Amino acid sequence: MVPGRLSRLDMAIKEIGMEMDLSTFRGRLELQKSIYLLQEAGQDLQYGYGWYLSGPYSRDLTRDLFELQEVERVSKPEDLEPSVRALDVGAGKKARTLIEDLKKLGDSAYWLELAASLHFLNEHAYPRPSDSKQLIVDLQESKPGKFNEEDVKKMYELLRRHGFIES
Numbered sequence: 145m146v147p148g149r150l151s152r153l154d155m156a157i158k159e160i161g162m163e164m165d166l167s168t169f170r171g172r173l174e175l176q177k178s179i180y181l182l183q184e185a186g187q188d189l190q191y192g193y194g195w196y197l198s199g200p201y202s203r204d205l206t207r208d209l210f211e212l213q214e215v216e217r218v219s220k221p222e223d224l225e226p227s228v229r230a231l232d233v234g235a236g237k238k239a240r241t242l243i244e245d246l247k248k249l250g251d252s253a254y255w256l257e258l259a260a261s262l263h264f265l266n267e268h269a270y271p272r273p274s275d276s277k278q279l280i281v282d283l284q285e286s287k288p289g290k291f292n293e294e295d296v297k298k299m300y301e302l303l304r305r306h307g308f309i310e311s
Contacts, residue, residue, distance in 0.1 A: 149190075150212045153205075156182055156189060159236040160243055166213050170253045172206070173198055177256035178243055179205055184263060184308060185242075186235035193268075195286075199261030200268075242306040258291050258299045263308055276300055 157164055162178050165171030180200045183189050191208075193200040246255040265282050266273060273279035280296050291299075303309040 150208060150215060152189065153179075153208050153212055154216075156187065156236075160240045162243070164209075164213060164216070166209055172209070173253050174256055175209060176201060176205060177260040178239070180260045181242060181256075181263070181308070182235060182239040184267070185238040187239070193264065195264065195269075199257050199287075200264040238307060242302070242308065245302060245306070255299070258295060259303060259308075261287065262296065262299050263303055266303075266309055 156179060157175070160178050160182050162175060163171070164175070166175070177199065179189065179191065180193055180202070183191060183193075189205075191202040191205045193202045195201075242259070243256070246252060246259060249255045262279065262283055265286065266279050269282065273282050279300070280293065283291065283296055284293070300309065
């Protein structure tokens, strides 16, 4: 049997409408940022994140994604041990609707990285930004030249509208 944590991760990926593509950096980045947003929406998957080159990153998630990919390659669906805990439907919907809106903007890897990075700095950076203007400055200092100010402002508003950032 495959561990329940992998079953839970598999369910989470499906819940937010993502494809399991680890063959490219882009695919891995999209999964990292999407799972980060799902956790921040309230789904406890027990992945810890730190700041890395492309924003929030979890080594444990990367390990589990590759392990899940291997399990899916050699196992049958019935080999996946059922997860003991059900997924939080509200968190899944909250993350999925944000991710769907991000995909509509175009380059989903760009927008997912921007969303996750902006959120991470707002919620987990020390010291925390005092306001939205400071948050934008912090992001642009952390990732110089990566995101233009108009996109950052648009993302801030989108995160606020979806309930990921309080006004």
